[in-house]
Amino acid sequence: MEHERPLFVPVILGTPRRGRMSEHAAWLMWAQVGKRPGVETALVDVAALPIPVDDAGEGAKDPEFAELVNRADALVIVAPEYNHGYPGLLKHVLDTNLKEYIHKAAGIVGVSAGIFGGARAIQNLIPVLRELGLVTIFWDVNFTTVGSRFDEEGNLLDKSLLPRIEMFLDELLWMAETLRHGREQVPIGGAS
Amino acid sequence: MNHQADKLVHPVTPEEAAALTAAFDGVLEIVFACPRCGWIDSLRGAAPATSGD
Numbered sequence: 001m002e003h004e005r006p007l008f009v010p011v012i013l014g015t016p017r018r019g020r021m022s023e024h025a026a027w028l029m030w031a032q033v034g035k036r037p038g039v040e041t042a043l044v045d046v047a048a049l050p051i052p053v054d055d056a057g058e059g060a061k062d063p064e065f066a067e068l069v070n071r072a073d074a075l076v077i078v079a080p081e082y083n084h085g086y087p088g089l090l091k092h093v094l095d096t097n098l099k100e101y102i103h104k105a106a107g108i109v110g111v112s113a114g115i116f117g118g119a120r121a122i123q124n125l126i127p128v129l130r131e132l133g134l135v136t137i138f139w140d141v142n143f144t145t146v147g148s149r150f151d152e153e154g155n156l157l158d159k160s161l162l163p164r165i166e167m168f169l170d171e172l173l174w175m176a177e178t179l180r181h182g183r184e185q186v187p188i189g190g191a192s
Numbered sequence: 193m194n195h196q197a198d199k200l201v202h203p204v205t206p207e208e209a210a211a212l213t214a215a216f217d218g219v220l221e222i223v224f225a226c227p228r229c230g231w232i233d234s235l236r237g238a239a240p241a242t243s244g245d
């Protein structure tokens with residue numbers, strides 16, 4: 001459905017690691033989101049955000065990132081799995097906002113070098129997103145054995161992932177649209 | 193602005209911490225959204241008083 005105001009669904013690349021394969025996954029998701037009519041997107045690289053490490057939480061807020069999240073209707077979070085968890089910098093960055101997330105949709109893209117496709121990172125991240133007020137969808141995208149999924153230029157070699165990505169985005173955009181209506185039109189506690 | 197959410201958050205000042213109750217161990221972040229442009233804003237408020245029997 002086309003909106004007078006497009007849905008805004010940024011993709012967050014959740015790791016600063018040099019040589020990160022997640023970057024290919026994030027750019028692929030950005031491209032797929034951008035193909036959807038009535039949807040705008042942007043790619044946010046946590047490595048590029050000027051967020052200090054000598055503070056935490058909203059005290060470390062970056063105004064530009066906060067404004068981007070404020071404008072967003074949903075987030076695609078690309079989270080590689082490191083030691084059965086999500087990257088620490090991703091958590092640090094997410095923690096810098098709060099009201100900006102509330103009642104917005106979130107979909108998680110897991111990435112791993114092995115066969116689980118970031119499933120453990122996803123499971124560990126969901127409670128964090130819940131506490132931040134985000135509404136997670138029940139579809140994930142899992143980039144298993146990510147080293148073999150893309151060529152050196154970042155082109156997708158395994159097209160079998162694309163239908164899964166489409167289902168993920170269908171659900172995410174449905175949730176984004178529904179929650180936008182709720183945020184803007186439905187008062188908490190019922191109509192006064 | 194549409195009052196769309198009340199979110200319990202941690203207190204950041206001694207005054208906020210002193211106002212905690214057993215039922216609401218936090219401060220309310222009262223969240224609004226503009227029905228025209230979607231902009232989000234919030235106020236920090238005291239948790240509602242609880243009545244006991």
